[in-house]
Amino acid sequence: MNFVNKEVVIIGGGPAGLAAALELYKKGIHDILIIEREKNLGGILRQCIHDGFGLTRFKESLSGPEYAQRFIDEIEKLKIPYITNTTVLSVTKDKKITAASKAGFMTWQAKAVILTMGCRERTRGALGIPGERPAGVFTAGVAQSYINLYNTMVGKNVVILGSGDIGLIMARRMTLEGANVKAVFEILPYASGLSRNIQQCLNDYSIPLYLSHTVTNIHGSSRLTGVTVSEVDHDLKPIPGTEKKYDCDTLILSVGLIPENELSLSAGVELDQRTKGAIVDENYQTSVDGIFAAGNVLHVHDLVDFVSLEAERLSDSVSIYLQNKNLPPSNVKIITSPEITYTIPQYVSGTKNFNLSIRAKEPLKDCKIEILQDGSVIKSVDMKTVIPAEMINMPVNYKLIQSEKDLEVMVKC
DSSP states (O other), X not given: OOOEEEEEEEEOOSHHHHHHHHHHHHTTOOOEEEEOSSSSSSGGGGGOOSSOBSTTTTSSOBOHHHHHHHHHHHHHHHTOOEEOSOEEEEEOTTOEEEEEETTEEEEEEEEEEEEOOOEEEOOHHHHTOOBOOOBOEEEHHHHHHHHHHHOOOOOSEEEEEOOOHHHHHHHHHHHHTTOEEEEEEESSSSOSSOHHHIIIIIGGGTOOEEESEEEEEEEOSSBOOEEEEEEBOTTSOBOTTOOEEEEOSEEEEOOOEEEOXXXXXXXXXXXXXXXXXXXXXXXXXXXXXXXXXXXXXXXXXXXXXXXXXXXXXXXXXXXHHHHHSOOOOOOEEEEEOTTEEEEEOSEEOSSSOEEEEEEESSOEEEEEEEEXXXXXXXXXXXXXXXXXXXXXXXXXXXXXXXXXXXXXXXXXX
């Protein structure tokens, strides 16, 4: 098989892939190829027509397509090569990439591979909701694409399960399109989405949010006719006797996102069972030499601005790797206390400054986020509120790390 040599191959032309390509080009690396399986660049942003993007990155509020177009325009201006309608089938440890398109099979040999494939939605099958299998059950992203990309209304009387951001945004979108959104139900005792989306998408439109509730049955044969909703206890188990039926023709599921890591696994990349994405160091390099990851394929972000900024930081490391392939070994492990779900990165070398992304497990108030090494606090940040929906980003100076002993990240309230 003949492989075309490339310095960098970027798999995924969404916000992370586009930002990484532009930053690499600015650093003098021009032998780049972006591979995108959809017909256009932009990733999920193409269907996110609501505003609120770019407040951190561009200091103004943009819609999803507007945000993506700023990067696409630069890609076109700099003539950075990309191909669309092309699906990558495999990535190997030695950075060989095989893809398929209408033109047939294509292969490349890269010096560095950047994984920016994004994530996919958790489905009804993953939840195991009992009941029939009628039409009218959609994940939030699928419903969003039907309405925003294909101008197709999915239903008129709607129940939403899960308070993730896409579900909240779809509650507003369906209302604006004339649907009756009866309620949003969340199995956890707190909302999963950003506070601003709770206010702007639910409260502003008088859509009720019921916490500690979940769908326990689905009714209907050819088309959904209703759902049964029950309260849940502290163990998230339905409480008998609390069942209530809601008549509806549409159920929208907003119950979490999963990093798209089949290609990572084919390359032998080690995954973190907490994030479902790759284990990386502060260079965003995975466990496989020369393969890097950023964006939602690494861990699910709250804001697309953070995706772009993470990909730009990754490009610094890729640039160094391509120059001398001598990134320092990352032997300092980052461990977390029970109040924290995960951190990115999971390992650091202690030789360069890095950004520590921290996801809390539950809402907390008036806390301190502390980083300890060998029992001593090396950094502490006061937090008025900590919620799982909002990532905590903490810059860390490498000079604070004095040895190769583990770093511990913990919350004190």
